[in-house]
Amino acid sequence: MNKQSVHDYLQSKPGTFLTQPFSQDSDVYKVQHKMFATLYEGKEGQLDENNEPVFWLNVKCDPDEALILRDKYESILPGYHMNKRLWNTIVLDGTVPEDEIKKFIDDSYQIVVDNLPTAQKEALANLS
Template sequence: MDQKSVHEYLQSKPATLITKPFAQETDVYKVQHKMFATLYEGKEGQTNANGEPIWWLNVKCDPDEALELREQYPSIVPGYHMNKRLWNTIYLDGSVPADEIKAMIDRSYQIVVENLPTAQKAEIDKLLGQ
């Protein structure tokens, strides 16, 4: 998945709000004002085969799952500028299958929703048809 398709998928999650609290080039995706992902142009001069910058996606994870994903994919590393135990950074270099990226986004969103106060969680559950 590239930056554009990841952005569209993140944006499609119910009640998602996009903010830029850190820098203009960093999109922060929130549900009920709680962050579940960030998307930004990578650091360290990483580029793809076309010479375009590689974007980075941060997602919240279960700590055990975070470790497993890091072992399985070299382009998944501990969360950049995040709690390294609870967040992973995914380099969007094409090496992680799109379905896996979507699943990680879904789990990140669900982790945040599950930890919302009851009234806010019920509001999201309604939007999700649950």
């Protein structure tokens, strides 16, 4: 997945909105004012096969699953600038399958939604 396809999928989640509190180059995706993902250009000079910058995606995850995923994929790292126990960074270099990335986004979104107050969960349910 590239930056645009990841952005589109993140935006498709009910109640999601985009903010840029850190910089114009760092997109933060929130549901009910709670962050569930970030998307930003990775390390300077890191380019994909089309000579485009490689983007990094941070997602929340179960702490045990986070460790398993880091062992499974070289391009999944402890959350960059995040709580390394609860967040993973996915380097969008084409080595992690698209369906896996979508699952990680779904899981991150659901972790945040599951921890919302009941009234906020009900408001989201009405959007679906």
